[in-house]
Amino acid sequence: xxxxxxxxxxxxxxxxxxxxxxxxxxxxxxxxxxxxxxxxxxxxxxxxxxxxxxxxxxxxxxxxxxxxxxxxxxxxxxxxxxxxxxxxxxxxxxxxxxxxxxxxxxxxxxxxxxxxxxxxxxxxxxxxxxxxxxx
Amino acid sequence: xxxxxxxxxxxxxxxxxxxxxxxxxxxxxxxxxxxxxxxxxxxxxxxxxxxxxxxxxxxxxxxxxxxxxxxx
Numbered sequence: 233x234x235x236x237x238x239x240x241x242x243x244x245x246x247x248x249x250x251x252x253x254x255x256x257x258x259x260x261x262x263x264x265x266x267x268x269x270x271x272x273x274x275x276x277x278x279x280x281x282x283x284x285x286x287x288x289x290x291x292x293x294x295x296x297x298x299x300x301x302x303x304x305x306x307x308x309x310x311x312x313x314x315x316x317x318x319x320x321x322x323x324x325x326x327x328x329x330x331x332x333x334x335x336x337x338x339x340x341x342x343x344x345x346x347x348x349x350x351x352x353x354x355x356x357x358x359x360x361x362x363x364x365x366x367x
Numbered sequence: 368x369x370x371x372x373x374x375x376x377x378x379x380x381x382x383x384x385x386x387x388x389x390x391x392x393x394x395x396x397x398x399x400x401x402x403x404x405x406x407x408x409x410x411x412x413x414x415x416x417x418x419x420x421x422x423x424x425x426x427x428x429x430x431x432x433x434x435x436x437x438x439x
Contacts, residue, residue, distance in 0.1 A: 264437065278438035282430045289426045290419065299408040306400030309392070313385035320378030332369045336379055340436055350437070357433045364429055367408035 248295045250362065257358040265351035269344060285358075289365040297366050 246252065260281060267274035288294065317336075327333035344350050386403070393400040401409075413421030 269437065270439065274438040275434075278434050282433050286426050286430050290422060297408070299412045300401065300405045303406065303409055304399045304401045306393070306398070307406060309389050309400050310403070310406060313382045313389060316378060316385055317382035320375060320382065324375050327371075332371045334372060334375050337435060339376065339379065344436060353437060354433075357429075357437065360432075361426075361429055363404070364407060364411070364425060367404065367411045 245295050248366070253362050254359055257355055257362070260358060261351045261354035264354035265347050269341065281358075285361050285365075289361065294365055299367065 264274075264277055264281070267277050321335055324333040324335045324338075329335040329338050344353055389400060390403055392398060393402040393405075407425060411419070411422045411425050413419075
């Protein structure tokens with residue numbers, strides 16, 4: 233059995249645990265859900281929140297997990313979902329992103345008009361940041 | 368609903384299911400497939416002249432996703 237080429241796991245600071253950080257994102261998601269798409273407020277909110285987090289993520293102050301030294305040979309399997317998505321997105325975009333040929337964002341827009349799904353999308357976006365920034 | 372719209376939705380769902388399937392396969396004991404976290408981690412550790420180009424690219428993509436779906 234091949235072992236994963238990873239370093240030993242670094243100790244995690246208590247405040248950096250997901251159980252601590254994810255609840256912090258809840259009020260930000262609840263506020264973001266109030267701001268409709270295509271509004272100035274939503275643009276400013278995402279620019280301020282996302283920009284601030286992006287800058288924080290570029291600093292070396294946040295604790296990081298050990299990274300793998302090399303990728304396992306099966307990494308090519310990730311090309312399967314990427315290829316499916318790219319083909320569908322390119323075809324629908326090429327056909328003008330219409331009702332009959334919707335891109336992903338065109339399909340998502342009406343769903344993200346609702347407060348609950350919009351809050352969940354904000355939370356997913358912020359949780360995704362926390363998942364990435366510790367890498 | 369038109370056939371082309373149905374096919375487009377099915378295509379996006381298939382891509383999402385493929386992500387879940389590959390991630391599930393990667394998490395199996397002894398798997399030779401890296402998890403999506405491992406792939407992201409390796410890309411994010413890519414530096415050019417000490418500048419974390421990979422980290423900036425991944426976090427910028429994350430930022431763009433939020434702006435594209437939640438703001439614009």
